Amino acid sequence: xxxxxxxxxxxxxxxxxxxxxxxxxxxxxxxxxxxxxxxxxxxxxxxxxxxxxxxxxxxxxxxxxxxxxxxxxxxxxxxxxxxxxxxxxxxxxxxxxxxxxxxxxxxxxxxxxxxxxxxxxxxxxxxxxxxxxxxxxxxxxxxxxxxxxxxxxxxxxxxxxxxxxxxxxxxxxxxxxxxxxxxxxxxxxxxxxxxxxxxxxxxxxxxxxxxxxxxxxxxxxxxxxxxxxxxxxxxxxxxxxxxxxxxxxxxxxxxxxxxxxxxxxxxxxxxxxxxxxxxxxxxxxxxxxxxxxxxxxxxxxxxxxxxxxxxxxxxxxxxxxxxxxxxxxxxxxxxxxxxxxxxxxxxxxxxxxxxxxxxxxxxxxxxxxxxxxxxxxxxxxxxxxxxxxxxxxxxxxxxxxxxxxxxxxxxxxxxxxxxxxxxxxxxxxxxxxxxxxxxx
Numbered sequence: 001x002x003x004x005x006x007x008x009x010x011x012x013x014x015x016x017x018x019x020x021x022x023x024x025x026x027x028x029x030x031x032x033x034x035x036x037x038x039x040x041x042x043x044x045x046x047x048x049x050x051x052x053x054x055x056x057x058x059x060x061x062x063x064x065x066x067x068x069x070x071x072x073x074x075x076x077x078x079x080x081x082x083x084x085x086x087x088x089x090x091x092x093x094x095x096x097x098x099x100x101x102x103x104x105x106x107x108x109x110x111x112x113x114x115x116x117x118x119x120x121x122x123x124x125x126x127x128x129x130x131x132x133x134x135x136x137x138x139x140x141x142x143x144x145x146x147x148x149x150x151x152x153x154x155x156x157x158x159x160x161x162x163x164x165x166x167x168x169x170x171x172x173x174x175x176x177x178x179x180x181x182x183x184x185x186x187x188x189x190x191x192x193x194x195x196x197x198x199x200x201x202x203x204x205x206x207x208x209x210x211x212x213x214x215x216x217x218x219x220x221x222x223x224x225x226x227x228x229x230x231x232x233x234x235x236x237x238x239x240x241x242x243x244x245x246x247x248x249x250x251x252x253x254x255x256x257x258x259x260x261x262x263x264x265x266x267x268x269x270x271x272x273x274x275x276x277x278x279x280x281x282x283x284x285x286x287x288x289x290x291x292x293x294x295x296x297x298x299x300x301x302x303x304x305x306x307x308x309x310x311x312x313x314x315x316x317x318x319x320x321x322x323x324x325x326x327x328x329x330x331x332x333x334x335x336x337x338x339x340x341x342x343x344x345x346x347x348x349x350x351x352x353x354x355x356x357x358x359x360x361x362x363x364x365x366x367x368x369x370x371x372x373x374x375x376x377x378x379x380x381x382x383x384x385x386x387x388x389x390x391x392x393x394x395x396x397x398x399x400x401x402x403x404x405x406x407x408x409x410x411x412x413x414x415x416x417x418x419x420x421x422x423x424x425x426x427x428x429x430x431x432x433x434x435x436x437x438x439x440x
Contacts, residue, residue, distance in 0.1 A: 087366040087376070088233035091141035092282075092313050093178075094343030094358045095149045095185075098169055100159030101349040102395050105388050106130075112393075120155040122166040129394035130347055131176045133402070134383060137360060138177030142233035145180040145240070146173060146346060147284070147315040148214075152199040153191030159349070161248065162190040167202055174210045180231065184216025184244040184258045185284045185316065193252025200255065216242040221254030226264050228272040228279075236365055236373060239272035241265070241309075244284035245316070260285060262303060273308040277373040278365055281309040286317045286342055291354065291429045293321050293341035302326060305337035311375065312339045313361060319354040320344040320382075322430040338378055347385050347397045356385045357400070357422050359432070380434045382423055390415035401434065 106125040110117075117124040131138070138144040153164035170181060181203060189196055196217065203214040215229035228239040243260040251257065258264065260283055272279045281304045287294050293301075301312050305326045314321070321342035328337055344358035360383060364376040382400040390412045391398070400423050403409075403416075410416040427433065 086234055087364050088142045088236050088238075089140070090233065090238075090280075090363040090365065091138060091144040092340075092343060092361040092363070093138075093144070093146045093346040094315055095318060095345045095348065096146045096173060096178075097149045097345065097348035097350075098157075098159060098163060098165045099349035101388075102347075103157050103159060103165075105394060109394055119157070122155075122168050125166055125168055126394075127169060127172045129392055129396045130172070131397055133396065133398040134360065135176045137362075137381070137399075141177065141179075141362070143180060143231055143238070144178045145182065145282070146178045147182040147185060147282075147343075148173070149185050149187050149315075151188060151191045151195045152202045153195030154198060163187050164191050164195060170203070170206065170212075171210070174206060174212050179212055180229070180240060181212060181214040182216055182242045182282055182284075182315070183214055184242040186244055186246055186248050188217065188244070188257050189247040189249040189251055192249060193255055196252065196257075197255050215240055216244070216258050218256045218258060219254070220256055226258045226268055228268050228276070230276065234366070236277045236367060237275065238278045238280060238365075239276035240280055240282065241268050241272060242282045242284070260300065265304070266307065269304070269308040277367065278375070279308050279310045281312045283312065283314050284316045285314055286321065288317050289319055289352065289354070290317060291319055291321055291426065293324070293339075297341055298324070301337075301339045301341075305339075306330065309337060310335075310373075311337060311363065311378075314340065314342045317342040318345050318348070318350060318352075320357060320359050320426050320430055320432065323432060338375075340378070345385060346383070347395060349387065349395065350385075351387065354422060354426055356387075357419075357426050358383045358385070358397070360399075379436065380432055382426070382434055384419040384423070386410075386415060386419075 103125070106127050107119050110124050110126040113126060115124055115126070148170060150163035150165040150169070152167055152170070155166075156164075157166050158164045173181075183199065183203070188199070191198075200217045200219065203212070203217075206212045207214070213229055213231060218224045218226055226243075228241050231238050231240060243258045243265060245260045247257060269279065283300065283304070285300065286297050297314070301324070304312050305328045308330075319342065323341060324339040326337040326339060328335055340359070340361055343361060345355055346358050348355065350356065360381040362379040362381070364379075366374050366376070368374050383397050384400050384403065386392070386396045386398060388394055391410055400419060404420060407413060407416045
């Protein structure tokens with residue numbers, strides 16, 4: 001096995017941005033690798049796969065195409081149309097947070113709209129503007145993923161340093177189109193083992209009631225061990241692996257989170273390579289507020305790539321970080337593994353430099369006629385979290401490009417200037433571009 005780090009997706013070196021953009025476009029060229037599960041049947045809506053004495057259920061994406069009528073209609077078209085129809089769209093977002101100021105503002109907005117319940121009620125909050133402007137992107141994806149950086153520990157609801165959100169918050173996220181909740185992060189133990197257990201139980205209820213999936217919480221008391229989450233979209237079986245560098249409060253003996261430890265990740269990766277067409281690693285890692293990845297992140301990324309990860313997408317630093325591309329040779333097959341070190345914040349009350357801008361990553365994946373899973377060029381969209389009194393009376397995440405030409409909508413025009421300046425600075429310092437490649 002050999003591994004080589006390349007600069008094709010890394011941020012620009014001091015000599016400038018142009019070389020990086022050329023590299024990113026090269027990285028954006030279609031890459032493919034042998035399917036980890038070529039020839040496996042994907043006709044069933046869910047499969048039960050034994051995993052260390054337990055089982056993992058496979059989610060079928062909400063827009064999966066399996067019926068004969070749709071297939072006949074697709075086959076009547078030209079091959080390029082067929083390939084597009086077979087392409088799964090996966091969307092990844094950064095840290096979804098709920099600080100005390102968000103809790104207070106959402107309750108005040110609820111009361112201003114005629115709500116009568118007190119702040120201890122799970123239903124006494126109006127989050128409707130939080131993700132309104134990106135909801136279409138989330139809903140249109142086959143699978144949308146977010147890092148849920150809070151617990152559902154119950155009332156009283158609290159922000160930093162010990163987060164506890166009302167149950168209506170993840171319910172709102174699900175209504176906006178988020179399908180998979182990532183729970184392996186440093187705040188999952190903020191309310192102790194009891195809060196972590198309640199979070200797990202509520203997410204399980206949401207699985208039954210709303211069809212969401214979650215990963216990163218392990219019920220050791222019931223014999224669970226760390227395991228991939230398997231989901232399916234457009235006939236592709238996808239493994240999601242979520243691990244955290246640590247937690248801010250101690251875990252309990254019976255309930256734990258998945259850790260960024262190689263001895264714990266190794267069997268998960270081995271199982272994912274056997275069972276899935278695509279392996280996505282989602283580590284919670286890195287140095288907070290740094291726009292550049294660390295040496296330890298790069299070392300972990302190398303190891304993940306060598307051991308089966310097809311793409312690596314990070315969270316935790318609360319700012320966008322640079323990206324990279326690793327060249328790996330495994331079992332005689334060469335491939336490139338993209339690494340997006342940090343997506344930054346999706347929504348929060350943070351105001352420190354660079355913390356209000358985030359990334360939405362869109363991945364398009366398809367199976368080629370010869371059975372290979374093909375990863376198309378990653379696409380990036382920058383977002384901005386407007387705080388109350390800037391754009392509206394609520395916290396609100398907006399797509400930067402769509403709002404660059406809408407300065408007159410800002411209640412506080414200086415915040416539009418802040419968005420524009422931060423957007424330009426973060427693009428320059430990370431080398432990430434949100435320009436679309438022309439595919440002809």
